[in-house]
Amino acid sequence: MHAEGKIRVGILGAGAWADSAHIPGWNRDPRCEVVVVCDVDKTRAQLMASKHGVSEWSGDWQSVISRTDIDVIDIVTPSSTHLELASAAIEAGKHVLCEKPVAFDFTQTRRVAGEARQKGLKTKLGFTFRYTPGAQYAKSLIDDGFIGRPFIFNGFEQNSQWLDPNVPLRQVQPQQDQSVIQTASLLEYGAPIIDIGHWWVGADYGRVVGMMRNFITHRPIRGSAEILRMNIDDGDMFMGEHTNDVMSSIQTSFVTVGNYPGIEARIYGEKGAIICRMVEEFGVAETIKIAKPDSVEFQQIE
Numbered sequence: 001m002h003a004e005g006k007i008r009v010g011i012l013g014a015g016a017w018a019d020s021a022h023i024p025g026w027n028r029d030p031r032c033e034v035v036v037v038c039d040v041d042k043t044r045a046q047l048m049a050s051k052h053g054v055s056e057w058s059g060d061w062q063s064v065i066s067r068t069d070i071d072v073i074d075i076v077t078p079s080s081t082h083l084e085l086a087s088a089a090i091e092a093g094k095h096v097l098c099e100k101p102v103a104f105d106f107t108q109t110r111r112v113a114g115e116a117r118q119k120g121l122k123t124k125l126g127f128t129f130r131y132t133p134g135a136q137y138a139k140s141l142i143d144d145g146f147i148g149r150p151f152i153f154n155g156f157e158q159n160s161q162w163l164d165p166n167v168p169l170r171q172v173q174p175q176q177d178q179s180v181i182q183t184a185s186l187l188e189y190g191a192p193i194i195d196i197g198h199w200w201v202g203a204d205y206g207r208v209v210g211m212m213r214n215f216i217t218h219r220p221i222r223g224s225a226e227i228l229r230m231n232i233d234d235g236d237m238f239m240g241e242h243t244n245d246v247m248s249s250i251q252t253s254f255v256t257v258g259n260y261p262g263i264e265a266r267i268y269g270e271k272g273a274i275i276c277r278m279v280e281e282f283g284v285a286e287t288i289k290i291a292k293p294d295s296v297e298f299q300q301i302e
Contacts, residue, residue, distance in 0.1 A: 006033045010064045010094075012085055013076035014039035014048035017099065021128060022076050023052045038064045061085065065092045075099060076126075079187075083108055090116045090123070099126040100191045104183070127195040129263065129278055134286035135196060137301075138265070138276045142200055146290070147269030150246050153201050154266040155193035158185075158253040162234065168222040169230065176231070181212050184232035189252035196265045203244040210238030215255050273298070 009026050011018055014037055026032045034054050039045035042059030049057040058064050065073055065088050073089035075082055075098040083103040089096045090112055102109040102125070116123045129135060141147070162169060169184070176182055198204060212233035219230045235253035242248060262279035275289040275298060289298035 005031070007031060007071050008069060009034045009072045009074055010067065010070045011037045011048075011054075011074050011076060012039075012061050012064065013078075014041070014044045015076065018074075018076040019048060019051070022074055022097075022126070023048070023054070026074070027052060035070060036064055036067075062088070065089050065094060071095060072097060079104075083112070086123075087112050087115075090119065090121060093119060093121065095122045097124050097126060101187060125195075127192055129192040130196055130199055132278050132286060134276045134278055134288050135265070138267075138274050138288055139200060141274060141290070142267065146272045147267060147274060148271030150201055150244075150267055150269045152266075152268045153197045153242075153246060153248040154264075155197050155248070155250045156252070156262070156264045157189040157193045158235075158251065158256040159259045159262065160255060160257050162216070162254040163257065165216045165219060168220040169232070178229050178231045180231070181214055182232045183212070185234050185252045185254050186212060186236045189254065190236065190238075190250055193252065193263065193265060194250055197248055197250070200265065200267050201242050201244065201246045201248065203242040203246065205240045205248070206243040208238055208240035210236060210240075210250075212236040 009032055011023060011034055018037070023034055023037070026034045034052065036056040036058055037045045037049040037052075037054050038058040038061050039048070040059060042057065045057040045059060049055070064070065065085075071094065073085070073094045073096050075085045075089070075096065077085060077099075079099075079101055082098055082101065086096050086098050086102055096116065102112060113123055142150070161167075213235045214231050215234050217229060217231070218227050220227050234255045236251070238250045240248045240250075259279070262277060264275065264277045266275045267273065271293070273291045277287045279286075288301045290301060291298045
């Protein structure tokens with residue numbers, strides 16, 4: 001934090017997620033100031049900075065990370081770049097907010113998190129759904145003892161946005177090993193709902209079993225008419241047991257017709273149950289339903 005009392009932030013990545021979520025989020029907090037937007041496409045960085053009232057832009061991420069007047073590096077770049085950028089930012093003594101995933105190997109994520117702790121730095125992943133009003137209110141009910149001891153958690157995040165096989169996906173890369181299924185739905189959709197499960201249940205997974213499936217086997221490459229084999233998971237289901245004996249199930253997909261149940265978390269306990277939907281339905285952005293042992297059905301909280 002600098003003399004004026006504000007946390008100064010450098011944004012790496014000038015794509016849609018930085019535009020719609022990260023930069024507006026920082027700008028809404030008077031304690032923070034976005035001082036520079038950086039992107040490999042410097043023109044895009046300039047346009048993004050101008051749009052959000054940021055005075056500086058750059059095409060050189062190394063120079064941004066090395067600046068002594070920046071406290072936090074916010075990484076909103078393609079997934080394959082996250083580990084290198086996060087490691088460099090931590091090495092430079094910066095606090096880091098990073099979009100998921102930090103790495104494709106959890107041991108690498110743990111390594112850089114450990115390096116940050118040794119330096120006394122704060123790190124955070126961009127799990128935005130846990131900050132929705134519905135998820136926050138549900139957690140407050142859990143903390144107040146509404147459900148008592150938790151028994152079961154169910155998490156869903158799915159839609160049909162890539163059901164059409166003619167829609168290209170960024171994950172389609174010629175160099176990928178097509179004999180091994182690559183994470184896609186689990187990575188993009190599973191991570192947020194898994195995070196909410198950890199948070200609501202209050203314990204990590206102890207044991208997990210599951211499966212991933214590739215239903216749409218061929219897709220075009222973005223910017224090309226070429227069709228390639230694409231062995232990624234576009235649907236998955238997992239069951240697990242948390243270290244506090246709570247059972248859990250996770251289901252994600254981007255090829256499910258009807259968008260139901262969308263993004264939904266359910267938790268059942270000895271004294272009650274909560275269902276939270278975090279997608280818009282019939283003009284309502286979020287819904288929470290609750291039940292007690294003597295309830296005939298779930299009741300929606302208005």
